[in-house]
Each structure stands twice: as structure tokens, then as C-alpha cells.
Amino acid sequence: MRVRVLGSAAGGGFPQWNCRCPTCEAARAGVEAHPRTQSSIAVRGAEGPWLLANASPDLRQQLEGLAVERVDGVRAAPVAAVLLTDAEIDHTAGLLLLRESSTPLRVYGSEQVRRALTDGYPVLPILGSYSGVDWRTLEPGGSLALDGTSLEVEAFAAGGDAPRYLARTGADVEATGLVFRDRSTGGVLTYVPGLARLDGDVLGRLAASDVVLVDGTFWRDDELAQLGISDRTAAQMGHVPLSGPGGTLEALAGLSRPRSILVHINNTNPILLERSPERDAVVRAGVEVGYDGLEAEV
Numbered sequence: 304m305r306v307r308v309l310g311s312a313a314g315g316g317f318p319q320w321n322c323r324c325p326t327c328e329a330a331r332a333g334v335e336a337h338p339r340t341q342s343s344i345a346v347r348g349a350e351g352p353w354l355l356a357n358a359s360p361d362l363r364q365q366l367e368g369l370a371v372e373r374v375d376g377v378r379a380a381p382v383a384a385v386l387l388t389d390a391e392i393d394h395t396a397g398l399l400l401l402r403e404s405s406t407p408l409r410v411y412g413s414e415q416v417r418r419a420l421t422d423g424y425p426v427l428p429i430l431g432s433y434s435g436v437d438w439r440t441l442e443p444g445g446s447l448a449l450d451g452t453s454l455e456v457e458a459f460a461a462g463g464d465a466p467r468y469l470a471r472t473g474a475d476v477e478a479t480g481l482v483f484r485d486r487s488t489g490g491v492l493t494y495v496p497g498l499a500r501l502d503g504d505v506l507g508r509l510a511a512s513d514v515v516l517v518d519g520t521f522w523r524d525d526e527l528a529q530l531g532i533s534d535r536t537a538a539q540m541g542h543v544p545l546s547g548p549g550g551t552l553e554a555l556a557g558l559s560r561p562r563s564i565l566v567h568i569n570n571t572n573p574i575l576l577e578r579s580p581e582r583d584a585v586v587r588a589g590v591e592v593g594y595d596g597l598e599a600e601v
């Protein structure tokens with residue numbers, strides 16, 4: 304199977320339009336930091352078409368970078384389906400940008416995500432008036448063969464909070480991770496861009512993968528407070544921070560099998576600065592900082 308990181312930044316992208324933090328300013332100046340688009344990957348099996356996991360607001364430019372074979376017909380989609388890990392705006396705003404599809408958009412996600420995108424942020428009913436939606440429920444713990452490909456996908460619970468647009472309803476939306484298995488090669492890829500609980504179940508799945516693409520949102524739990532941006536902690540936003548005891552970096556450093564790559568990196572995260580001590584710590588842990596256009600064969 305092949306995976307391409309379409310967007311390696313968290314919501315807001317890098318640099319973020321209204322942010323003057325040191326890392327965003329470095330990206331603007333082109334000094335020791337490269338701009339990144341918002342969180343999404345594309346996956347394809349040894350056989351079959353590309354599939355999108357998460358649909359970012361930067362989807363149009365991201366899909367232009369995807370290598371696709373010649374196809375018949377004037378209107379031919381470069382991706383066969385979209386899988387959603389959650390209902391956050393950075394992972395779902397791109398669905399509206401697929402409204403020109405000439406066939407109903409095939410979308411996979413949990414029932415909690417379907418409800419959020421129906422009642423809270425009604426992208427699915429809106430698409431109903433354009434392309435239409437062919438919704439496929441994929442619950443945490445469940446797995447499915449992906450039609451027309453050699454891939455199977457399994458979803459697992461990754462914790463986390465509901466999107467802020469649902470706060471007034473009190474509805475729960477837990478994020479999921481996705482494990483892709485290629486029946487024809489045996490390769491295993493795990494994608495978890497929002498990881499709030501690094502428990503034994505999640506660690507076991509990461510340890511049993513060939514490549515993992517993991518939540519690298521924040522370096523510190525109080526990263527936003529330190530910069531005077533917000534009082535919300537990484538934990539309150541549904542992300543285990545990278546640094547410190549119990550942090551994601553320590554956990555990834557302990558895994559021997561997978562190639563570990565960080566994705567969904569927030570624009571405040573100092574690992575985006577190529578000569579920072581934090582970047583150095585990531586590299587020393589044997590972990591990679593994801594970037595847009597990174598491809599891996601699994």
C-alpha cells in the first residue's frame with residue numbers, strides 16, 4: 304500500500320492566517336520552517352484507487368498533487384471515497400469542496416460523526432442537494448473491506464472532545480484512529496491524527512503497524528497558554544502532548560516495528576523549526592516530522 308501525507312498541519316495550517324507566533328513568523332520568512340496545509344492523507348492499496356482520510360479545507364490544492372493514472376471520461380474523481388476520523392472542521396470542511404462529484408460521495412465514519420455532520424454542522428444534508436452522499440458507517444472496533452481495493456480498514460477509539468460547534472448540545476463525538484491492512488501485501492498502516500488517550504489498546508495497535516501517522520499537534524500541554532493564545536490545554540483539546548513523561552514521543556520511541564511519522568502538527572509547535580532543540584529531540588527518538596507530500600510504501 305502507498306500513503307501520501309496531503310496536509311501535515313493541524314487546523315489553521317502553517318502559517319495560520321491570524322497568527323504571529325514565532326513558528327508562524329518563521330514560516331512566513333522562509334527561515335528554518337516550511338509551510339504546511341491542513342490535516343489529510345491519501346491511501347491506496349497495491350490494487351485499486353486512492354482513498355482520502357479526512358477532507359481538509361485545503362483539499363483542492365492537495366488533490367492536484369496526487370498522481371493519478373489516466374482515466375476515461377471528462378469528469379473523473381481522483382479519490383474513490385473519504386474516511387473520517389472525527390467531525391472537526393479541519394477534517395470535514397473539504398467535503399463541501401467535493402460537491403461537484405458526478406456520483407454520490409462515498410463517506411465512511413462513525414454514527415457520532417454522521418450525527419454531528421447532520422445536526423451540528425450540516426455538511427451531509429447540504430451535499431445531498433449537490434452530489435449526494437453514500438454514507439457507510441464504520442464504528443470504533445469495526446472493520447470493513449474497502450470496495451474496489453485490496454484494503455481493509457479498522458477503526459478504533461482514540462478519545463477526545465466533541466467539536467466546539469456541538470458544545471451547546473452536549474453531544475459526544477469521540478475521535479477514531481484508522482488501521483489500514485493491505486490483503487495483497489500484508490502491510491499495516493495506522494493513522495491517528497487526533498489522539499487523546501494513549502492506552503494499552505492504542506499502543507498495541509501502533510506497535511503492530513509498519514508505518515504509523517500520529518497526532519503531533521502540541522509539544523507541551525500548556526503550549527497555547529504559554530503564548531497567550533488560549534487557556535485551553537492540549538488535553539482539553541483532545542491531544543496528548545509530545546513531550547514529557549506519558550507524552551507521545553516517549554511512547555513512540557519505545558516501539559521497534561513501525562516507522563513513526565508525526566502529522567496534524569499545530570502551527571505553534573516548536574518541532575516545526577528545523578533547528579530547534581524540540582525538533583532534535585524528535586529525531587533522537589527515532590521519530591519523523593511529517594511534511595506535505597511525504598510518501599511511504601507500506
Ligand code: MLT
Pocket residue numbers: 313314315391392393467497540541
Ligand atoms: C482539534 O484538532 O482539536 C480541532 O480541529 C481544533 C479546531 O480547529 O477546532
Ligand code: MN
Pocket residue numbers: 313314342391393394567
Ligand atoms: Mn484538528
Ligand code: ZN
Pocket residue numbers: 318319322323324325326327328570571
Ligand atoms: Zn502560529
